[in-house]
Amino acid sequence: MEQLQPIRRGRLADLPGGWQAQYRALLTTAEEAAELTELSAPAAVSGAACWPEKYDAALARRLLREDARIELDALFMLHPTELMGPACREHVTCNSDFFAMERAFAAQGNLHYVPAHLGRTGAWLASREPKTVVAAVSPPNEEGWMSRSLWAGTLNRCVFDRPGVRLIAVVNRNLPFICSGGEEHTLLHVSEVDAIVEDDFQPTESTVPPPDETDQQIAGYIAELVPDGACIQFGLGGLANAVGSCLAYAGKRNLGLHTEVLTNCVMELVEKGVITGAKKQLLPGKLVTSHIVGDRALWRFAADNPKVCLKEVSWTNEPRNICRNDNVVSINNAMEIDLTGQVNAETVGPRQYSGTGGQLEWVVGSQWSRGGKSIIALRSAYRDRNGQLHSKIVPRLADGSAVTTPRSCVQYVATEYGVADLRYKSVVQRAQALIEIAHPDFRAELRRSISC
Structure with missing residues (x-):
């Protein structure tokens, strides 16, 4: 792989001992990551097969416990989630610019469509000024790079390369490392993130009926x-x-x-x-x-x-x-x-x-x-x-x-x-x-x- 350089400086980027030491120090639980989430501003999360399931459930529990609200920005949901369940209807407002499972959630009244070209999804998410960004990623390679994997393209760097954003990586051993490089690549270095949650959820497969x-x-x-x-x-x-x-x-x-x-x-x-x-x-x-x-x-x-x-x-x-x-x-x-x-x-x-x-x-x-x-x-x-x-x-x-x-x-x-x-x-x-x-x-x- 070509030599890439980390761009963002994560919370422990200066910790000695290399990326392995940073990884161990950044490791936290889904409950602690939910507590780190800033509720007064939107949160953006990776979608489709990269939906962060443990974090989703932990944040739902926090919202219900505190009777709090949050704006969630994401797209292409493939299965029911705790945050979009009926119990959180009064606690979550969700925006999406492409519907899958969202079609079912829209009837609840707390999910809204954003007209935007797919190529502008990153710009749309950044415009909401999220304070918490949660990206499901593959485990790091030998150089400390993690892949944003199956649903990499829409949670662009412009969403989390902004002042005051807390970037949480959800590391999943079931997500493949997908090669990337050059401009607008889809890799994250351990030194770029602010917290790490390990969650080996099974990504949702997408199958289509055979052509008729x-x-x-x-x-x-x-x-x-x-x-x-x-x-x-x-x-x-x-x-x-x-x-x-x-x-x-x-x-x-x-x-x-x-x-x-x-x-x-x-x-x-x-x-x-x-x-x-x-x-x-x-x-x-x-x-x-x-x-x-x-x-x-x-x-x-x-x-x-x-x-x-x-x-x-x-x-x-x-x-x-x-x-x-x-x-x-x-x-x-x-x-x-x-x-x-x-x-x-x-x-x-x-x-x-x-x-x-x-x-x-x-x-x-x-x-x-x-x-x-x-x-x-x-x-x-x-x-x-x-x-x-x-x-x-x-x-x-x-x-x-x-x-x-x-x-x-x-x-x-x-x-x-x-x-x-x-x-x-x-x-x-x-x-x-x-x-x-x-x-x-x-x-x-x-x-x-x-x-x-």
């Missing part, structure tokens, strides 16, 4: 748009897995990866020799990502893998970095799209379902790339609880829907019925192109809507 026939049909059209040597960005879900399978089946060669999330399908493409990174201009040969979302097989693949380079999401999702690679192909999902090309990828009407995420950052960055392409993928239709079929290509978005990607930025749209290229087309031409890839049961109705 519709996913495979959409993926087939997408694979046709990906040339050999392209640098790809995947999202989450069954469709991403289907695209991976189609890329392998089509015999694509020397693909690269620069993405915000590394998933199992990427691992499989690397193992099949489809992704090599040989044609990349930025960090050639590296699997560049800011999050790792999958199962234990993926974690074993990523652990200490020199091909993987974990970066803060402000770096991976910066369009000016994305376009430093040629032939970037970004692939993102949508929930619905209107006939002018406006994309909703995050709400069901006014109800927040996921988040703005990095979609627009990738749409812009891929199209800035020389030879790049942006693809928005969605099923043409869905069935409601009563079995009634509804089109996902609509004359206008449902009332209250968010516009995740504006129509002026949309390029390719793919459904199981084909691909529409919207770039530089008039609103009438866009509508006509989208109707051609809509579900056949709705095409006549959609044509009538543009003739009114």
Whole structure:
């Protein structure tokens, strides 16, 4: 690993005896870490598989015991937590800029959505001026560096490299050390932290249903748009897995990866020799990502893998970095799209379902790339609880829907019925192109809507 230098000075940075002595001196319990938490200011914690479970439970007990309140800023919760349980409803206000389990908590009334691009998550967290930052990390390597691991990218250094912040590291032997380096790396040195809690909780695995026939049909059209040597960005879900399978089946060669999330399908493409990174201009040969979302097989693949380079999401999702690679192909999902090309990828009407995420950052960055392409993928239709079929290509978005990607930025749209290229087309031409890839049961109705 390249020689990195600690930037932040932790509470015992000057203690003699090296990082090992500092580690022993910083070691504390979850209860003591909860007592160190400043309740008069927000606390920011790492999310997803890196949620600090012992600390979460200890802080919940303190809040209930003292009848106190705190603001919690985090994102992408994967399982129920003590702090977000009903007992703490009057004691915790939580903000998130991307929903997973948050969808269930939102009904309690103490969890609120923050509209923000994923690449700006660190800036958003820093803007709340937290006094306590809790990061789950891997055990230190021989030089004293700990990895922010599976959910590294959003708890950026800008969140805890501020005066008056207490940085608590939750060291977990079940979290893999993921290689990182250079600008906006995701490593923490023991000398940079103010307290250490050991908590070997089992990280939550993320699995997705296998792709179905519709996913495979959409993926087939997408694979046709990906040339050999392209640098790809995947999202989450069954469709991403289907695209991976189609890329392998089509015999694509020397693909690269620069993405915000590394998933199992990427691992499989690397193992099949489809992704090599040989044609990349930025960090050639590296699997560049800011999050790792999958199962234990993926974690074993990523652990200490020199091909993987974990970066803060402000770096991976910066369009000016994305376009430093040629032939970037970004692939993102949508929930619905209107006939002018406006994309909703995050709400069901006014109800927040996921988040703005990095979609627009990738749409812009891929199209800035020389030879790049942006693809928005969605099923043409869905069935409601009563079995009634509804089109996902609509004359206008449902009332209250968010516009995740504006129509002026949309390029390719793919459904199981084909691909529409919207770039530089008039609103009438866009509508006509989208109707051609809509579900056949709705095409006549959609044509009538543009003739009114």
